[in-house]
Amino acid sequence: MKKTAFITGATSGFGEAIARILSKEGYKIIALGRRKERLENLAKEIGNTHIIVADVRNKDEIFKAVENLPSEYRDVEILVNNAGLALGLDGIKDAQIEDLETMVDTNIKGVIYTTKAVLPLLLQSGNGYIFNIGSTAGAWPYPGSHVYGASKAFVKQFSRNIRNDLIGTGIRVTEIAPGICETEFSDVRFKGDKERAKKVYENTDPIKAEDIARIVLNCINMPHHVNINIVEAMATAQTWAGLHVEKR
Numbered sequence: 001m002k003k004t005a006f007i008t009g010a011t012s013g014f015g016e017a018i019a020r021i022l023s024k025e026g027y028k029i030i031a032l033g034r035r036k037e038r039l040e041n042l043a044k045e046i047g048n049t050h051i052i053v054a055d056v057r058n059k060d061e062i063f064k065a066v067e068n069l070p071s072e073y074r075d076v077e078i079l080v081n082n083a084g085l086a087l088g089l090d091g092i093k094d095a096q097i098e099d100l101e102t103m104v105d106t107n108i109k110g111v112i113y114t115t116k117a118v119l120p121l122l123l124q125s126g127n128g129y130i131f132n133i134g135s136t137a138g139a140w141p142y143p144g145s146h147v148y149g150a151s152k153a154f155v156k157q158f159s160r161n162i163r164n165d166l167i168g169t170g171i172r173v174t175e176i177a178p179g180i181c182e183t184e185f186s187d188v189r190f191k192g193d194k195e196r197a198k199k200v201y202e203n204t205d206p207i208k209a210e211d212i213a214r215i216v217l218n219c220i221n222m223p224h225h226v227n228i229n230i231v232e233a234m235a236t237a238q239t240w241a242g243l244h245v246e247k248r
């Protein structure tokens with residue numbers, strides 16, 4: 001049995017797919033999310049999983065959960081900071097302030113809390129790996145991306161900056177920045193409007209959660225002396241929109 005992978009947002013999408021692929025590779029899994037039943041079902045299915053029902057926005061919950069890890073799950077070698085969300089697609093004028101705060105609290109503060117809480121365990125391992133799930137939105141602007149894109153720009157620079165701090169510790173850090181992927185992301189963004197969410201992926205071939213999981217595994221399997229700094233992965237069917245010019 002390999003060591004332990006700590007995955008936030010393991011109740012759906014990328015996090016769940018990453019939990020499955022790493023479990024198949026022989027890692028023990030710590031699966032964190034707010035939806036208890038989904039975590040329980042996943043744990044039942046893949047085995048060797050410790051579940052944490054917690055909200056990454058809650059600093060105390062995260063630190064306590066790490067403090068209280070059972071001894072057989074303290075050998076954490078991999079941290080995947082994946083929990084995150086976009087809320088709404090209105091422009092900044094019409095965006096709801098509570099949605100903007102939720103994105104900052106989840107995508108920025110959540111990543112900071114989990115990294116700080118888990119880092120002592122990664123340092124002990126001598127062979128640690130931190131994956132931070134960013135987005136193409138962190139580098140490339142689009143209408144309605146304001147705070148979401150900016151929160152993912154944080155993830156990009158945080159990933160680079162902590163690499164500097166962690167040199168000499170053996171810890172590798174990779175930002176994975178996906179483009180369009182079919183998960184529950186759009187259901188969440190459009191607050192349960194499933195028809196609108198479905199349209200995002202209609203008549204095209206988005207990335208699948210399993211593709212992102214394979215990227216994670218490929219990075220882990222590189223020799224330890226290789227650090228992949230950033231993987232930006234778009235669907236073949238997606239490119240940049242180009243610069244927009246307003247015409248009179």
Ligand SMILES: NC(=O)c1ccc[n+]([C@@H]2O[C@H](COP(=O)([O-])OP(=O)(O)OC[C@H]3O[C@@H](n4cnc5c(N)ncnc54)[C@H](OP(=O)(O)O)[C@@H]3O)[C@@H](O)[C@H]2O)c1
Nearest residue numbers: 009011012013014033034035055056083084181183184185
């Ligand atoms: N799908 C895309 O097109 C796409 C593209 C680029 C980047 N991303 C990023 O990829 C990551 C995963 O998204 P996904 O596409 O897999 O979407 P998803 O299917 O909606 O999964 C999001 C996961 O994050 C968890 N989560 C959200 N808020 C949380 C909180 N406060 N505390 C704990 N867990 C929380 C959710 O669990 P609970 O609700 O059970 O807590 C869920 O497991 C996100 O960071 C997202 O921004 C997605």
